[in-house]
Amino acid sequence: MNFYITTPIFYVNAQPHLGHAYSTIIADTVSRFQKIAGNDVRFQTGTDEHGDKIAEAAARSNETPREYVDRISRMFRETWPPLHIEPDNFIRTTDANHINTVRSILQKVHDRGDIYFSEYSGLYCKGCERFLTEKELINGNCPDHLTPPEPITEQNYFFRMSKYQEWLIGHIEQNPEFIQPERYRNEVLSFLKEPLEDLCISRPTSRLTWGIPLPFDDKFVTYVWFDALINYLTGIGYPDGPDFARYWQGAEHLIAKDILKPHAIYWPTMLKSLGLEPYRKLHVHGYWNVNDTKMSKSIGNVVRPADLIEECGADSVRYFLLREMSFGLDSSFSDDALINRHNSDLANDLGNLVSRSLTMVKNFCDCKVPPAGAMRDSDRELAAAATGMVAEYRKQMEVFAFHRALREVWKVIAMANRYIVNNAPWELAKEPASRERLDTVLYTLLETLRLITLTLHPVMPATATKMKDALGVESPPDFDSQAQWGRLVPAAAVTPGAPLFPRLKKATPAPAPADNRARQSSQKAARPGRTERGKP
């Protein structure tokens, strides 16, 4: 099966934060997982660079829009490699081929009669880049930006979205998996019970020039959402590149809940108008709060991925984000929670298991995979749990239930730790007569570690690679050929390494909420210059 997993293209009006990292880590994990499952996968992320807000942000920092978007887009691009995120394509909406594709699509939709010219007057909020209704206003202000909208009358081009409303309702109803989790599907369906309005897809150049000119009227540029969504097509070479036919059928978009409407409503109707099949699935995730407070610039609690990597390493961050959040729901981030997971799940449970197992193979078996003798019940029990784990893990990963998938793995890690205590290899090692038993126990342990490693590749690629190398596994990870019990070959070399996850000390003992800001700023102060551009 072919897979085309995408993140949203991130709007370059802000720097990369925890939320961006979460989306992109999920996509990377899914991409790695599907590859290991033997599928043909393409993974795309990128940046969204047109619109009012970008033009204004550029003006504020005394840059041309071009300079500004180049700078911020580069920050996004450079955020991913340290998190072990490896997209196949990083797209920018200012790329020449994207601009051409958007223009050709606009022309196509126009030719089909789905775009018309009309006058519209209303209250326009620059922050939202849209017209607001009277009822939305709070004390005459935009509820989000707390500024008064401007009354504007202008002529614009509209996309006949309403024409496809009935079709869209039918498609969502007939395809229960189209929008996931179900709560968001219900939300979209309930929104669609009301008549859909047509979508204004242009902005007059008198008001905004930082956009893609309409091919049929150069006094207008394209509305930023109409431009942005098309990235999913441009990135695989629509209309006639070979990758388009190869991947579009497998398109699965991943988004945060704030951009549900453009993806669940605008986008499928645009595709329908173009005569294309809709994407296969839309996966919607929730928000990360920080210490139970909404993350925002004004509160000053924005979490930067780079700081977390510095704190405990990329793999630990990836594990935490996937393990801690039930996909689809909101969750709360805190340094304490991150460190707790790192210490208890990674250092104590997994890291220590690897360490003690490999040390015993080194001490008792001369760093070689021992031959397995006759299996006893406790061996069979662990082996069955480990092979069962891979199957259950795959099932959960396929439906984006990352927290459940990882829980299955950690059940087996706990079981392996118990298995060691129950079989006490250090006692067996004292008695030459129990040589075969010792070998069998350690072989069973190594095999269990091998299967655990297989499941960890998508989530913690660097750690899994270290484990794989330590175990002497040579071939690249692959579920079909490596999920069976007993693949390790006796006498092969085992190479113990440094601890995978050194334990971390908690930064401060249970900081009171009021202390957070002071603490964060003092942390920043402790690392002078790290955010200053161009300073050594």
Next chain:
RNA sequence: GGCGAUGUAGCUCAGCUGGUUAGAGCAUACGGCUCAUAUCCGUAGUGUCCGGGGUUCAAGUCCCUGCAUCGCCA
């Protein structure tokens, strides 16, 4: 105001189509082991399963209602 979701041990949460004495992890206390990253293993718990009413032989699990929190829409 309309629609929907959620409310389970100190904390974070599991509990599918109703069925034995309500579970896991973390945190806490005590005990054990020594291969291991002061790690691991065992034992001990505590819960009006938000309140109230109802259906049923049987409800955390279904229905009604109230409260609280959140989301979408208006």
